[in-house]
Amino acid sequence: MVALDNTMDIREGVDRETVETVQSMAGKYKHGWETDIEMEFAPKGLNEDIVRLISEKNGEPEWMLEWRLGAFRRWQSMESPDWAMLNIPEIDYQDQYYYARPTSMIEKPKSLDDVDPKLLATYKKLGIPLKEQMVLAGVEGADGEQDPERRVAVDAVFDSVSLGTTFKDELAKAGVIFCSISEAIREHPELVKKYLGSVVPVSDNYFATLNSAVFSDGSFVYVPEGTRCPMELSTYFRINAENTGQFERTLIIAEKGAYVSYLEGCTAPKRDIAQLHAAVVEIVVLEDAEVKYSTVQNWYPGDEDGKGGIYNFVTKRADCREARAKVMWTQVETGSAITWKYPSCILRGEETSGEFYSIAITNNWQQADTGTKMIHLGKNSRSRIVSKGISAGHAQNTYRGLVSMHPKATDSRNYTQCDSLLIGDQCGAHTVPYIEVKNSSSRVEHEATTSKVDDDQLFYCRSRGMDEEEAVALVVNGFCREVLQALPMEFAMEAQALVAISLEGSVG
Amino acid sequence: MSAQARAGTRAARFQAKLAATEAQLAGLELPASSGWLRRARENALLRLKAMGLPEKRDEYWRYTDPARLSGATVTPAKVFQITDESAVFDGIDRLKLVFVDGVFDAQASDVLALEGIEISRLADAGQRDIHWAQDLYGAIETEGQSPVARPMAVRNTALASDGVLIRVTGKPSKPVSIVYRRKSETADAVLHHVIRLEPGAEMTLLENGPVAARFSIDLEACIADGATLHHVRAQGRDHERSGITHLFARLGEKSVFKSFTMSANGAVLRNEAVIWLNGKGGSAHVAGAAMGDGAFHHDDTVFITHAAPDCESRQVFKKVLHNGAVSVFQGKILVKQIAQLTDGYQISQALLLGDNSQFLAKPELEIYADDVKCSHGSTSGELDPDQLFYLRSRGMPEAEAQGLLVLAFLAEAVDEIASEELAEEIRVRLAGWVNRHKA
Numbered sequence: 001m002v003a004l005d006n007t008m009d010i011r012e013g014v015d016r017e018t019v020e021t022v023q024s025m026a027g028k029y030k031h032g033w034e035t036d037i038e039m040e041f042a043p044k045g046l047n048e049d050i051v052r053l054i055s056e057k058n059g060e061p062e063w064m065l066e067w068r069l070g071a072f073r074r075w076q077s078m079e080s081p082d083w084a085m086l087n088i089p090e091i092d093y094q095d096q097y098y099y100a101r102p103t104s105m106i107e108k109p110k111s112l113d114d115v116d117p118k119l120l121a122t123y124k125k126l127g128i129p130l131k132e133q134m135v136l137a138g139v140e141g142a143d144g145e146q147d148p149e150r151r152v153a154v155d156a157v158f159d160s161v162s163l164g165t166t167f168k169d170e171l172a173k174a175g176v177i178f179c180s181i182s183e184a185i186r187e188h189p190e191l192v193k194k195y196l197g198s199v200v201p202v203s204d205n206y207f208a209t210l211n212s213a214v215f216s217d218g219s220f221v222y223v224p225e226g227t228r229c230p231m232e233l234s235t236y237f238r239i240n241a242e243n244t245g246q247f248e249r250t251l252i253i254a255e256k257g258a259y260v261s262y263l264e265g266c267t268a269p270k271r272d273i274a275q276l277h278a279a280v281v282e283i284v285v286l287e288d289a290e291v292k293y294s295t296v297q298n299w300y301p302g303d304e305d306g307k308g309g310i311y312n313f314v315t316k317r318a319d320c321r322e323a324r325a326k327v328m329w330t331q332v333e334t335g336s337a338i339t340w341k342y343p344s345c346i347l348r349g350e351e352t353s354g355e356f357y358s359i360a361i362t363n364n365w366q367q368a369d370t371g372t373k374m375i376h377l378g379k380n381s382r383s384r385i386v387s388k389g390i391s392a393g394h395a396q397n398t399y400r401g402l403v404s405m406h407p408k409a410t411d412s413r414n415y416t417q418c419d420s421l422l423i424g425d426q427c428g429a430h431t432v433p434y435i436e437v438k439n440s441s442s443r444v445e446h447e448a449t450t451s452k453v454d455d456d457q458l459f460y461c462r463s464r465g466m467d468e469e470e471a472v473a474l475v476v477n478g479f480c481r482e483v484l485q486a487l488p489m490e491f492a493m494e495a496q497a498l499v500a501i502s503l504e505g506s507v508g
Numbered sequence: 509m510s511a512q513a514r515a516g517t518r519a520a521r522f523q524a525k526l527a528a529t530e531a532q533l534a535g536l537e538l539p540a541s542s543g544w545l546r547r548a549r550e551n552a553l554l555r556l557k558a559m560g561l562p563e564k565r566d567e568y569w570r571y572t573d574p575a576r577l578s579g580a581t582v583t584p585a586k587v588f589q590i591t592d593e594s595a596v597f598d599g600i601d602r603l604k605l606v607f608v609d610g611v612f613d614a615q616a617s618d619v620l621a622l623e624g625i626e627i628s629r630l631a632d633a634g635q636r637d638i639h640w641a642q643d644l645y646g647a648i649e650t651e652g653q654s655p656v657a658r659p660m661a662v663r664n665t666a667l668a669s670d671g672v673l674i675r676v677t678g679k680p681s682k683p684v685s686i687v688y689r690r691k692s693e694t695a696d697a698v699l700h701h702v703i704r705l706e707p708g709a710e711m712t713l714l715e716n717g718p719v720a721a722r723f724s725i726d727l728e729a730c731i732a733d734g735a736t737l738h739h740v741r742a743q744g745r746d747h748e749r750s751g752i753t754h755l756f757a758r759l760g761e762k763s764v765f766k767s768f769t770m771s772a773n774g775a776v777l778r779n780e781a782v783i784w785l786n787g788k789g790g791s792a793h794v795a796g797a798a799m800g801d802g803a804f805h806h807d808d809t810v811f812i813t814h815a816a817p818d819c820e821s822r823q824v825f826k827k828v829l830h831n832g833a834v835s836v837f838q839g840k841i842l843v844k845q846i847a848q849l850t851d852g853y854q855i856s857q858a859l860l861l862g863d864n865s866q867f868l869a870k871p872e873l874e875i876y877a878d879d880v881k882c883s884h885g886s887t888s889g890e891l892d893p894d895q896l897f898y899l900r901s902r903g904m905p906e907a908e909a910q911g912l913l914v915l916a917f918l919a920e921a922v923d924e925i926a927s928e929e930l931a932e933e934i935r936v937r938l939a940g941w942v943n944r945h946k947a
Binding site: 077079082083085407420422423424425426427428429430431432433434435436437438439440441442443444445446447448449450451452 | 517518567845848858860861862863864865866867868869870871872873874875876877878879880881882883884885886887888889890
């Protein structure tokens with residue numbers, strides 16, 4: 001692909017071969033295969049018994065079960081939100097499996113080496129390194145050696161269970177806890193009890209409450225005071241089983257002065273029937289701490305006719321609880337049939353800072369309603385929003401955001417830039433920002449534009465021998481540049497390629 | 509709980525809303541009329557009962573509480589006497605129509621005759637069997653009910669007791685000016701005007717004055733191909749009154765609509781504009797300058813639909829807010845798939861002076877055509893200290909420097925007025941207000 005070859009700044013340490021590896025990723029949805037493996041399912045449907053069963057399978061203490069049951073009872077009296085610009089087909093919550101794990105995982109393997117080779121092969125095929133000597137696909141050097149600077153610890157979640165987590169020992173030496181949330185509930189109940197639900201309350205919204213009742217696994221990160229996490233942490237979510245919802249829960253705690261960068265990736269097989277994914281991510285950031293959270297969301301988007309795909313209903317929120325806490329969300333949303341997702345920042349402490357960088361690409365019949373909330377509660381807090389929405393085919397893409405300056409959040413600042421790009425005349429691009437300023441000394445700026453791919457730029461690329469799709473991919477990559485640059489390198493490469501793949505078939 | 513049962517709670521809330529509306533409208537009598545007007549009113553009442561009066565929890569009313577505007581009783585409001593400046597547009601040669609507390613005052617008005625236009629009073633025309641306005645009264649308002657319901661406009665169509673019907677066939681030599689005066693502290697005025705501009709016609713419509721303790725004004729304008737309507741409005745300076753206005757405009761091919769509103773003071777004031785660009789090459793500009801000090805709640809809600817190719821629209825709204833004043837801007841540009849080559853622009857800005865002022869904005873774009881150029885911007889903040897310093901360092905006293913910067917901030921909205929003579933009338937009143945309300 002000329003688009004990637006000639007124009008992207010290739011960061012230091014990435015050689016030609018790497019670039020070519022990424023380029024070779026071009027093709028239709030490439031993670032659509034499934035792993036043929038024996039699975040154990042909980043009975044279909046949703047009721048208190050299923051909630052009890054999930055809790056029991058995870059070996060949870062009584063308080064956790066009560067927490068889940070409370071959420072389930074609350075959920076029953078709630079209504080599915082209808083305010084997003086999404087056309088969501090009615091979901092039959094009784095016609096789903098809420099728990100599915102590979103039979104080989106019933107007896108928890110002692111280490112990743114003991115995990116069923118078929119499962120390991122799955123992640124290998126996805127390019128996710130589950131062996132510590134390996135690194136993420138696309139970043140290994142020419143000789144296959146890993147660069148110690150670029151190691152990534154991985155938690156691999158397969159349907160309802162975590163298969164295992166790499167680099168645990170080394171992280172433990174630094175005092176960092178990185179494990180599955182089910183393990184954390186068993187091993188570190190005091191931390192989970194203190195923080196779980198403290199950022200996204202049990203009854204926060206319909207999908208978060210559902211998640212609170214039935215979440216099966218997810219990741220837990222604890223970075224102690226003054227610690228800089230020695231490597232990037234990553235969770236890779238894979239939905240494999242049919243008719244199964246994935247409900248993961250992630251909790252990240254950065255103590256005073258801590259720093260961690262966390263990556264999240266997700267894929268699922270091609271299926272005709274839509275599948276449900278309702279996740280909750282909570283991040284607690286204390287004094288002077290910093291958390292970077294990056295997502296490349298590449299769930300199966302459905303086929304060209306809009307059949308199948310993942311319904312992605314996600315609640316992500318970071319609480320900058322104390323002074324100078326900092327959080328940065330970066331997301332590349334290319335997959336899912338429906339995306340309903342608003343990673344948010346509560347800027348509670350003084351001089352806290354929240355950033356949100358987003359690329360949302362919708363093609364064919366995909367629908368996305370995504371954005372962020374910046375809630376300024378502390379004095380001198382800062383936030384920045386950069387959102388790029390790209391719509392092609394018959395897709396609908398909405399940026400929805402809130403910037404709220406509370407009366408006490410004096411001298412705060414926000415800057416928002418949302419740009420939308422339309423490719424073709426059958427799609428839609430929408431912007432729905434809410435701006436609520438309740439003190440006089442804060443400054444809020446919001447800008448938004450909507451336009452089509454510039455003909456002059458296309459012509460320029462075409463006249464230099466690119467075909468039309470390559471030219472569009474190049475122009476779109478340029479449009480997204482600000483956000484791509486905010487991603488950790490490992491993801492930036494994948495994301496650039498994804499931008500091109502997601503738009504395939506959108507031209508002509 | 510099943511999906512149906514869950515849907516039930518939302519439906520139940522809607523049923524409760526309808527019941528509350530029914531209760532509030534019970535015993536309410538429509539103004540006496542016959543013929544087409546009676547039918548339009550009855551139809552509106554049915555539509556209102558089917559959609560329900562607005563509630564604070566409605567998305568479209570999240571920043572403004574409709575209770576005071578839609579409630580059965582009127583909150584009394586003192587009449588504000590202006591002694592420090594002449595009434596706006598006084599120096600303009602115009603055809604004057606005067607309403608006092610929402611009732612047409614023939615004696616205070618000019619003779620309703622001007623070349624190129626036909627004017628009649630709603631209360632009279634409604635008694636006739638046939639009138640040109642019968643195809644428009646409530647009709648443009650009905651078109652404006654989708655995609656967002658505007659029950660307060662329907663309520664107006666049902667209850668309006670007076671108004672003017674203006675048909676413009678040529679290019680009248682002077683503006684038509686509607687003057688709203690107040691005498692009573694409790695009057696509840698409901699006025700409904702209809703304007704039809706025939707192809708190629710051109711008119712300037714002026715509105716000014718505080719209207720009533722509480723008021724609702726609907727203005728429906730049908731602007732045919734090649735016609736132009738200029739609209740300049742100054743909403744008086746009464747502090748305690750509350751009111752809602754709706755401006756419905758339907759534009760044909762190459763027709764032009766330019767509307768500017770100056771709002772100063774007021775307990776609750778909401779101005780809605782609903783504009784349809786239905787013909788190729790149309791142009792619609794809506795602008796507003798709103799100023800409040802203390803107990804002031806002002807709301808500009810604008811919805812512009814591009815339903816034809818090659819049209820242009822602009823929304824320019826500026827707010828100056830002192831000491832706890834609250835201003836809302838809800839603006840939307842909707843571009844339908846057919847409306848290629850659309851040029852849409854929207855800016856909403858607030859200057860927050862003194863403590864506790866609030867700016868609440870929802871500037872929206874909804875776009876279904878790809879070959880368009882649409883943008884919006886929204887900012888909120890204090891006066892720029894650098895600019896203040898610049899003026900101060902050149903020897904300008906602080907208060908004067910602030911005043912100058914506030915007027916400069918408002919200028920972009922005033923520049924939307926095509927007539928320099930009218931713009932000057934507005935500038936003088938803006939300067940007066942700014943001088944009386946220093947930060």
